[in-house]
Amino acid sequence: MVRASFLVLSAFFLQLCAAHEDHDRDQIPMGYVRFPYQAKLYPGDNDVTADSVFSGITTFAKLPWVKCLGSEKNVPFDIAFIGAPFDTATSYRPGARFGPSGIRAGSRRLTLYGGYNVPLEVNPFLAGLKIVDCGDIPVTPYDNAHAIKQIEDGHKELLHRVPASALPNDTATGKPLVPLSVDGKHHPRIITLGGDHTIVLPLLRSISSAYGPISVIHFDSHLDTWKPSVFGGAPSEQAAINHGTYFYWASKEGLIKNGSSIHGAIRTTLSGPADYENDDDAGFQRIEAREIDTIGTDGIIKKIRETVGESPVYLSIDIDSIDPAFAPATGTPETGGWSTRELRTILRGLDGLKIVSADIVEVAPAYDTNAELTTMAAADVLYEVISVMAKTPLGKVINAN
Numbered sequence: 001m002v003r004a005s006f007l008v009l010s011a012f013f014l015q016l017c018a019a020h021e022d023h024d025r026d027q028i029p030m031g032y033v034r035f036p037y038q039a040k041l042y043p044g045d046n047d048v049t050a051d052s053v054f055s056g057i058t059t060f061a062k063l064p065w066v067k068c069l070g071s072e073k074n075v076p077f078d079i080a081f082i083g084a085p086f087d088t089a090t091s092y093r094p095g096a097r098f099g100p101s102g103i104r105a106g107s108r109r110l111t112l113y114g115g116y117n118v119p120l121e122v123n124p125f126l127a128g129l130k131i132v133d134c135g136d137i138p139v140t141p142y143d144n145a146h147a148i149k150q151i152e153d154g155h156k157e158l159l160h161r162v163p164a165s166a167l168p169n170d171t172a173t174g175k176p177l178v179p180l181s182v183d184g185k186h187h188p189r190i191i192t193l194g195g196d197h198t199i200v201l202p203l204l205r206s207i208s209s210a211y212g213p214i215s216v217i218h219f220d221s222h223l224d225t226w227k228p229s230v231f232g233g234a235p236s237e238q239a240a241i242n243h244g245t246y247f248y249w250a251s252k253e254g255l256i257k258n259g260s261s262i263h264g265a266i267r268t269t270l271s272g273p274a275d276y277e278n279d280d281d282a283g284f285q286r287i288e289a290r291e292i293d294t295i296g297t298d299g300i301i302k303k304i305r306e307t308v309g310e311s312p313v314y315l316s317i318d319i320d321s322i323d324p325a326f327a328p329a330t331g332t333p334e335t336g337g338w339s340t341r342e343l344r345t346i347l348r349g350l351d352g353l354k355i356v357s358a359d360i361v362e363v364a365p366a367y368d369t370n371a372e373l374t375t376m377a378a379a380d381v382l383y384e385v386i387s388v389m390a391k392t393p394l395g396k397v398i399n400a401n
């Protein structure tokens, strides 16, 4: 009798599962299995692992893991997260090689309630874009020159894949959009999880292969355009490329669009006023962290938008742009920074800009609190970035008149 009831119950349960599966298939596009959306049969479904946010294998926001640089090269995507676990060019606290895995841990809860962004009125995970986590670029910790090449090659390989989705028509005019790139092709967007800030030199080399010289929005407490003689002293050719000089080199290589690039949250001490002249030469405008007290987030957003205009833009976020009270786990912390809320507000203010790719860097989880403040801030900041990306396709209308 007990056994018979069990069988009836089991059959009922299986029916429930089947119904749930059909329901899920209807609701979840883009090949997502259960995440990002919500648990199918909370807290477990007798599958290999339970599917609650605090269990299972951790990818960014529980997105599908695709071995994009290995056996799954043919799986297309529109936005890819990729780690660059490199930290052998830092000047103070090392540890950002653990950034990618830390940020993924901090991102676990992003889709717990479904992922809808209330102020931006979009769910980036269900906006018609295939978003995946490609794991990490293999990066050697023994040879910086080799590692920098590995990062460039890995990023370039992903950037030149054919995206999963074609460009849509322009929402305002209904006309077809054409790519913004200089090679005339539609490219997927790559979000790199650093790694120390040096990785942006190889990332911009890759970006330039598709977009040419690019406008850069750079949130950081530091300039990172320092001359190698000023930052590190350049005892060797390799030492001259580090997390305080990569923009100097990027500018020298013509990777940065002069005049339409801008730093935000700057508050570093300098070797002297000449550092700002050198920064001008590298092509950057500057927003000081303290300007938030006078012009507020609205004024900062306005400055950024006026500087960048309609240009395709690359977004680089140093977690140290946020005050160490909110994000202590970083290589070179500076007090007097923005709150996590302020940076998120400013990022949402970039809605409508053509952000071609982005990164977050200098997350060194070993210095975090047990509450994962920094890795959570990094993940939430990237959630705003993909929300903005999901709302604005990387295209323009030709013959607009």
Ligand SMILES: [Mn+2]
Pocket: 197, 220, 222, 224, 243, 318, 362
């Ligand atoms: Mn930096």
